[in-house]
Amino acid sequence: MRWARPASEFHRVTNSMLYDTSNIFAKIIRGEIPAVKVLEDERCIAFMDIMPWSDGHTLVIPKVQAMGLFDAPPDALAALIKQTQIVARAVNAAFQPDGLRLVQNNSPGAGQTVFHLHFHIVPCYNDVPLRLGNAVMANLAVLQEHAQRIRNALT
Ligand code: AMP
Numbered sequence: 001m002r003w004a005r006p007a008s009e010f011h012r013v014t015n016s017m018l019y020d021t022s023n024i025f026a027k028i029i030r031g032e033i034p035a036v037k038v039l040e041d042e043r044c045i046a047f048m049d050i051m052p053w054s055d056g057h058t059l060v061i062p063k064v065q066a067m068g069l070f071d072a073p074p075d076a077l078a079a080l081i082k083q084t085q086i087v088a089r090a091v092n093a094a095f096q097p098d099g100l101r102l103v104q105n106n107s108p109g110a111g112q113t114v115f116h117l118h119f120h121i122v123p124c125y126n127d128v129p130l131r132l133g134n135a136v137m138a139n140l141a142v143l144q145e146h147a148q149r150i151r152n153a154l155t
Contacts, residue, residue, distance in 0.1 A: 017067060017107075017115075019065050019066070019067050019071070019115070019116075020115060021065065023114055023115050023116050024114055024116075025061050025114055025116035025118065026065070026116055028045065028047065028061075029045065029061070029063050035047035035048075036048040036050075036140070036143045036144055036147045037147070038058060038087060038090070038147045038150045038151050038154070039083065039086065039087055039090075039151070039154060041083065042063070043062060043063055043064075043076065043079040043080075043083070044060060044061065044062050044063065044079055044080055044083040045060070045061055045063065046058055046059065046060045046061075046083060046084075046087040046121075047059055047061075047147075048138070048143045048146060048147050049120065049138075050137060050138060050143070051131075051135035051136060051137055051138065052131070052135060052138055052143075053120070053122050053130040053131045053132055053135055054097075054122055054123050054124065054125060054128065054130055054131065055095060055123065055125075055146060056091045056094065056095040056097065056121075056122075056123040056146055056149075056150070057120065057121070057122050057123070058087055058091055058120075058121040058150065059118045059119065059120060059121070060080060060083055060084045060087055060118065060119045060121065061080075061116060061117060061118045061119075062076045062077075062079065062080045062117055064076040065116075066116070066117040067106075067115045067116065067117060068104075068105075068106040068107070068112065068115075068117050069104065069106050069117070070106065072117050080117070080119065081119075084102065084119045084121065086154065087121060087150070087154075088100060088102070088121045089153075089155070090150045090151075090153040090154045090155070091121050091123055091150055091153075092123070093153040094146075094149040094150045094152065094153040095123045095146075095149070097123030097124055097125050098124055098125055098126045099123075099124040100121065100122065100123050100124060101120075101121075101122040101123075101124055101130075102119055102120065102121060102122070103119070103120040103122060104117075104118070104119050104120070
């Protein structure tokens with residue numbers, strides 16, 4: 001049970017929620033599970049969303065332990081938005097969508113399902129509805145091809 005783990009595994013961020021170091025993005029940061037990465041530096045990682053809302057849907061996360069906007073250290077937020085801009089430009093160049101949406105959910109009430117801070121970079125295409133609420137697991141080869149297109153567009 002979540003609360004039975006040692007207190008050292010958690011970082012209190014609000015009165016009611018704790019950072020859980022076993023969340024899936026913490027495992028990606030530690031290299032315990034794979035991700036289709038497009039960019040990584042000492043502070044952030046960008047990788048393909050495994051259940052994309054549209055072609056090119058990319059996530060950007062800080063390496064610091066933060067659940068969302070409220071508990072993130074400002075310097076980590078600054079690094080995160082800088083990498084998000086770099087990756088968003090590359091996604092835009094690679095996929096040439098009609099628009100690009102940036103999403104960041106805080107708490108289940110807003111739709112957050114992974115409790116490690118992340119920005120969604122979501123290309124929007126005219127006449128192609130976003131797969132919001134009906135996304136399916138992507139084909140790995142397709143995700144890798146999309147990631148390569150984004151990496152090629154990084155400047
Ligand atoms: P949110 O609902 O804002 O917390 O978004 C979490 C996102 O993480 C969803 O769009 C999931 O499809 C995505 N996701 C969950 N697990 C993985 C994973 N292992 N690799 C890539 N994306 C993931």
